[in-house]
Amino acid sequence: MAGVALLLDLLRKNPSVSTQTLHSYGLFSATVAASAAAASVAAGRPFASRFLFGDGGISVAFSDAGAEWAEDYISNLRSASANIFQHGSIKYNTKEYPIELKPLFSAFGLRSFAMTSLRSFLMFYLPLLEPRSNINEDDDDFLQDSSEEQHIDLVVPFKKSIKQIIRETTVVTTRRLLERLAVHYVSERMAWKLLKDAPKSAKRKAGRGMPTFVYFYSVSRTTFRGHLLGVLASWFVQVGIEIYRCFSRIANDEEVDQVAKREQIRVLGKKVSGATIRCGSALVFASIGGGIGALFHPSAGQWIGCAIGDFTGPIIVTFCLERAFHLEV
Structure with a gap:
């Protein structure tokens, strides 16, 4: 024990040895310090840390108890720190928000542009294929009409189809711009909700076993957020x-x-108000239709219900306003 006390005095006089080195090699432990204190008291030799342990009046039994308490405290502290650093850093429960942006000019892709063109041409050329016959006409009128050549103008529907194609592609491109603005200027969580795929989200919600009303409300809210940028782009156009x-x-x-x-x-203000009412009703009815459709089928039902609500919502609201307030929306 006296040799340990001499060693501690030697280390105190040598400043080149740092305290960090002593701790790293375990030389400055509580057991050694307590043993050195006991040896100094027993041998009557000067101890380097006598101002901490007092003079020779401190009993050896008290020093042993303090050393045992210090050793238990240090061992527990070392074991806790070892568990933290061995198993890695603390893991926080954070949720990631993966955002997938579609190409800016996705409306001009081969498939999307072909579907838009086909839908636009069918919209304006199908009414020309309807039969125009009158059952109550006389025989003379029938012979006169059959002798005359009926001319069908194909230029006007073509122009309307081209305008419709330009309008739809402009709406889709405007939505892509709004998506990029949402990613840059709103929070990551809100941007993720605005760009979320509603049919896939409805399918995931269906697997959680929610009650019917909660599931309907959740899908309707998701549809509202996912359909908001599309309706806003249509309103801008x-x-x-x-x-x-x-x-x-x-x-x-x-x-x-x-x-x-x-x-x-x-007149411009009236038309802007009418466009606002139509777009707002389309958004509300699309959300309700998506929630109702998801009750029958989570993915396809949500998409079909959203499309039906988006189409019928403006018609229903316009008809009700015209009948109730005699307004031209």
């Missing part, structure tokens, strides 16, 4: 077209007075 038409009429007509300009502005 409709309002932009109406503003362009209004100011182009005012600019082309040089004889327009102040009263006519005010009337054009009033």
Whole structure:
């Protein structure tokens, strides 16, 4: 024990040896310190840390108890720190929000552009294929009509189809721009909700065993968020077209007075209000239709219900407003 005390005095006098080195090699443990203190008290030799342990009046039994307590404390501290650093850093329960942005000009892809073109041409050319016969017509009128050649104008439907294609591709491109703005200017969690795939989300929710009303509400809310940017893009395009038409009429007509300009502005405000009502009703009915459709089939039912609600919502709201308030929406 006296040799250990001499060793500690030697280490105190040598400043080149750092405290970190002593701790790393375990030389400065509580057991050695307590043993050295006991040896110094027993041998009557000076101890390097006498100001900590006092003079020779401290009993050896008390020093042994303090050393045992210090050794248990240090061992527990070392075991806890070893468990932390051996098993890695602390793992936090964080949720990732994977965001997948579609290409900016995805509307001009081969498949998307082909479907848009086919739908637009069928929309304006199918009414021309309807039979136009009158059962109650006389024989003379029938012979007269059959002798005359019926001319069908194919240029006007073609122009309308081209305009519809341009409008739909503009809406899709505007939505892609809004998606990129949402990623840059809103939080990551909100952007993930706005860009979430609603049919896949409804399928995941169906596997959680939710109650019917909770499942309907959750799918409707997800559909509302996922359909919001599309409806907002459609509103921007409709309002932009109406503003362009209004100011182009005012600019082309040089004889327009102040009263006519005010009337054009009033009509523009009315059309903007009508577009807002139609887009809002489409969003609400699409959300409800998606929730109802998901009750029958999580993925396909949600998509079909959303499409039906988006199409029928503006028609129903416009009809109700025209009947109730005699408004032209």
